[in-house]
Amino acid sequence: MIRSYLWNREITRDREWRTIWHFLLVALLIALLLGGVLIALLLGGKFGHPGLYVVGGIIGLFFMTIIIILRQDELAVVFIIAVHLYVDWYLGQYYIALITTLALLIIFYAARSPRHRWAKPPALWLWGLFLVLTIAPAIQGAAYQGAAAASLDEAGFYYPNLIFGALIFFWLGTVIALDDVAVRRLFKLLAGFGTLIAVHTIIQETTGTFLFATSSHDALLASVSDYQIGVDGAHRAGSFFVDPNWNGAFFATMLFISLGLFAESSSFLGKALYLAEAFLMLPALLFTYSNGSWVSAAASFIIFVLFVGRARYRVLLPLFVGVAAIVLVVFFPSQVALQLQHAAAPNELSLRVGVWQTAIRVIRAFPLAGVGLSHYIYQDVANPYRVPAQYVPEDHPHDSYLEWGAMAGLPVLLVFVALLLFALWLAIRNWALADIRTRSLLGGGIAAVMALSINSVSINGWTLPPLAALGWLILGAIASPLLRKSRYHEVIKKKIS
16 A cells, blocks of 8 residues: 555656646756857858758757657657767857756756656766866867867867766766666667668768768868768768768777667567667768777677677677678678778878877877867877878877867866766666566666777767767766666565565
């Protein structure tokens, strides 16, 4: 009787959230935040087609409000990730998803209940240290006189998106992971989103058509170097990430979300669906011709096999790799040949090593505070330290860890790595407490984060807003303390019953 009474109280509190009054409050809150940003940007003249953006913002606001009212929390989170990629990154607005995430966290806090619990991110003091230590490098980058307007944009790029944004996306993942069911729903939606981007990439490569392109698309392509490959100048597909290396990092990460769902699913149709998603991501990854992405995918596959949770998949998954390799060779022989040619190119590795060596020299010269969080200041300051192997100037070290060290200093780099390692340790602890089925799911998340982390040695993965947001979201979900609490509650219920 007591349990029934408490359960009815929980249901009643959740129904209160669905009243018209709460609907209006949520709509007003999001409208004020997003509307303020839209008006500010319109007055600043940053929209080329103001009416189109306003209409799109109103439609997005309407759907987001409906999603929140229906308490489809995981769908709201994936919607934000999609907005972060297309609107913030591809269209260059930067702040829409960030502000929406803040609004969503406020809403989750206001609507907290026994069924929808609230949690602080682990090691909040470490996050505070990260936020404080990066203030000076951000100001230094913004105050750079070499390209004043560009430096101000860079300050807006780094601190809000990659520093404060890392905290709030990690926090969002922490709050959304109420239990293994919530993580499963989140991963299903993320896998579906990844599949859509894979289809977009495949269409771009096979037909030459870029769906949902904007008038500034050609200018974006022109800003990306090494976009063609082979003697015939074959196109490397970048989709909405523009740069194919970033697109490849995305697929190397998302592949393990689908594989984790495949291993975790108990139904034949579910396994077929997630396997089909993985098979669509593989040719999309191939069309990026990204060496670093393939290396990170191969290394993370070994990690996934170790964390998959079920012994039979340690045999089935290598078979899956063999079948996938045969399919790629049979159906895409010219693309596979181009990928191997690109990997064996003599200047590929030597140039990348030269860029890393230059960054190490910069770190030695500016070990404590770095040169400032700005691509422009890095390119100017690093030029005197450039080694002969780096025969072209670069505006970042093509390595997220060296980027933090060179631009923000070694203390920031150490704190950043500590945040990653601590969150991964929490994720592994959640994995150890989970049942066999859930271990496959969490193992996929761990492998996905490791894929992004390994890939960030060859590109700026953890320091690119859409990739960093995705990585911190996944890491927050699999490291969430709510997962551990839900597991303890299940154990207690079993003992009582």
